[in-house]
Amino acid sequence: MGKISNIITSGLLAVACTALPAFAAEKVYVYNWTEYLPESVLQQFTKETGIEVVYSTYDSNETMYAKLKLIQKDGYDVVFPSTYFVSRMGKEGMLQPLDRAQLPNMKDLDPNLLDKNYDKGNVYSIPYMWGSTGIGVNSEMIPVASITGWQDLWKPEYKGKLLLQDDVREVFHMALKIKGYSSNSTDPKEIEDAYLLLKELMPNVLLFNSDSPRLPYLAGEVSLGMIWNGEAYMAEQENPAIRYVYPKEGANLWVDSYVIPKSARNIKNAHAFINFMMKADVAKTCVEENGYATPVLTALPLLDEAVRTNKTVFPDKEQIAAGEFQTDVGEALAIYQQYWEKLRAGN
Amino acid sequence: MKIMRTKTAVISLVSGWLLLFGVVPILMLLAASFLTQDATGFFRLPFALTSYRQLFLDPGYLEVLLRSVKLAAITTICCLAVGYPFAWFTVRRARKQRLVILILLMIPFWTNSLVRTYAIRMVLGTNGLLNKMLLAAGVIEAPLKLLYTDTAVILGLFYLMLPFMILPLYANLEKLDYRLVEAARDLGAGLMAIFRKVIVPLSIPGIFAGCIMVFVPTMGLFYVAALLGGARQLLIGNLIQQQFLNARNWPLGSATSVILILLMTVMLAGYALVMRRLASRGQRS
Structure with a gap:
């Protein structure tokens, strides 16, 4: 079956390539929770990097996990599991170790949210929102x-x-x-x-x-x-x-993190995407649109006073x-x- | 010679298709249902009857099955009660009108049934279309609680499945020899008698076909219960979906599917049996 679908896909691709010679080939496949990433951020990413985002969504960790289990190769590039699924997927060898050299923006993250039990040393994951x-x-x-x-x-x-x-x-x-x-x-x-x-x-x-x-x-x-x-x-x-x-x-x-599955096909683009998401202005937009807290410390001063002091988004220490x-x-x-x-x- | 070759090609294509996408998956399902659950994969050896034992011994699963059968039966009865007069009415129209009615019946199929289910939600909601209309008309004082009830689930299923009842009935009633009705009338039969002793017996194949075409798919329409019923109570379709996606217990999910397939096979066999009986009785008389 795989062979037949490969032939069909490559045939379609050949047609697409001849029809659209100027079509950007660079892509990143993002698989995220529903309503968890503003559309404008994706557009900004494509504008800045020329990498097209192919975006799909899921409504539970379990669904995402089951789907990733079925994909052996050429799957999603960036996925957003919650803590307990990061540790499970890490243990089961489903994740790609992250390359810090391609993620310079990590320096701006809140150390309180790094190096946690579910992924000691952040080998596989970086927090997106909590x-x-x-x-x-x-x-x-x-x-x-x-x-x-x-x-x-x-x-x-x-x-x-x-x-x-x-x-x-x-x-x-x-x-x-x-x-x-x-x-x-x-x-x-x-x-x-x-x-x-x-x-x-x-x-x-x-x-x-x-x-x-x-x-x-x-x-x-x-x-x-x-x-x-x-x-x-x-x-x-x-x-x-x-x-x-x-x-x-x-x-x-809970914390949801970026991970790169073993089955990812555009690993370099996945890193570029994660690094982009950790930029202060991008993280700020995400907080404003989603209403969740971000680990990106440099985004906090950019936030509107009303959002920064909103207890729904940023709870008290107690x-x-x-x-x-x-x-x-x-x-x-x-x-x-x-x-x-x-x-x-x-x- | 050429026709023969085309014929062989078509037949082998169709049977190959059925083999690949019908028989093979069912065999895989059957095999998976006898395997053991695996926490990290989907299933593993050894072969075991665990899943079936779980299904039959846990009263919860039996309750889910019974609830699904009950809901599907109610839906089928409602569809029959509305679909039969509708099909009869349609058959009695002039050819052009019949065509219009049938086209109107088909048009909703151009929209995905999931989208139509969401649409029902907007009609039935607390601030939905229906409540707004009733409030404006002064029929009710406070909005009715319609959404997330069993009524909403049955209404949704009824709406989605009605055409599947009407079409087989229509095909059957269209072939009905109307002269038999006229003969019965000439012989002095009343309206009720004509209906009970002439029309219904002649349309039994249509009634059975319609009921099966409604009942069988209704058992699997898990998203209607989830969206209109608030997902509070599991139906067999939801159970299968949960086992595969959430619990990752593929053997149990497969076993549940196998039971459902068996149930449907029994019904289809019953249908075939009734049809054969009817056919042989028809030949004798």
Whole structure:
């Protein structure tokens, strides 16, 4: 099959090349989360470097991972996994070590976000943005002051009203935190406890969101539930009544990083792309458009005062300290997944 | 000679196509369903019955299957209830009108069904088209909660699948010899009697074909439940998708697919059996 498709592709390419002799051959294949990189940044990259960006998106780490597993060669050049997938993919030999010489802009990154457990010495990954999963509230419908923690979502008055993320680790984070466990627990007993607690939450759930979580809030479908801080920030721009609450039990903190898969075909262009993304003005645009925090320190002074002091985007030290960063749970993920299916199959 | 050669070429092309894209993938699926889950790859040896044991022993999976069957059955009944009169009405029109109706029926297929599902969402939403119209007309005081309910899922499935019910029924009813209806009337049969004793028995092949064409694909339309039902409750299609993409348990996902394929095969065999019975009865009389 590979041969046939190769013949067809090369045939098409030959036609394309003769038809468009001036067509730029340099490309970089970027595979990213949906709505996570402003269009203008991609255009600016092509304008500055002449490299065309072929852009595709995914909606969960698992989907991205499964797809990369299937591609042996000539795949995506830059991908944006979360921490625990960086360590998993690194361990499984799916990633290309980064060449520091081609990434001079790395000097501007916040050292607090480098050299972490999931990738000691940043061999494979460089942080792109970091953020949190907390609680979204429409203050026109529900007084913001009445919502202080994850536990509030369990109140019977919110029956059939909540939005939860369609992500096993994020949903279990809430229950594990309420129980006082680590949200990276690998103890089957603790995971079971969390499952039993989540089972009580299920009657309150209206939907598991699989697209942008802000849209149901803006459409008036939900007034309470989980949301990413960046999505809450974007929603707030459209409807100031939508607020973001850092739950007192601790928000779920995450970092998404650039990596270059082993199957990448344009390794040099991938480095050029990552280096470009770490430029101060580019990082600034990303913060303004996405509403997540950037590790690029030189971007911070460029930001508007209102954005820099916005607690949704840049949480306080105490809020960070209360939260917990996601890490790889290894084999225990299968336990989570089993309970996750039970939650969704039952009731 | 030349015609013969073309014929052979066409037949081998078609059967080669079916072999490559139909039989081989199903065999791969079957093989994968008997393998063992692998955390880093997709599956590995040894052969095992783990996946099937999991499917049959865990009551959760059975519930998912039953829920999917129930939803598909409701959709099929709704499609039949609306599709049958619609097909009958269409058949009774003049040729030109029939053509227009059929074209109107086909036009939505030019848009991808996923896009149409999103469109339904915009109609049913709290601030959607329907609620806005009802509010403006003063029929309701507060917006109705329509989206993310079972009703929304059934409505979406009904909308997407209706043409698949109408078309086989139309093809069948079009061939129906209307003189038989006239003869029944001449012999004094009432409207109900004509419908029950003449039209329905003659259109049974169409009814069966339509029901199967609606029921079978409905079991797999996972995105309708995800988008209109809020993904709260898994259907068998969602389960398969989750096993392949999220849980990376390909053996279990394959086993679920194999069960679904078996279920459909049984239904198609039942259909063939009924058709053969009908045909032989037709010959005898």
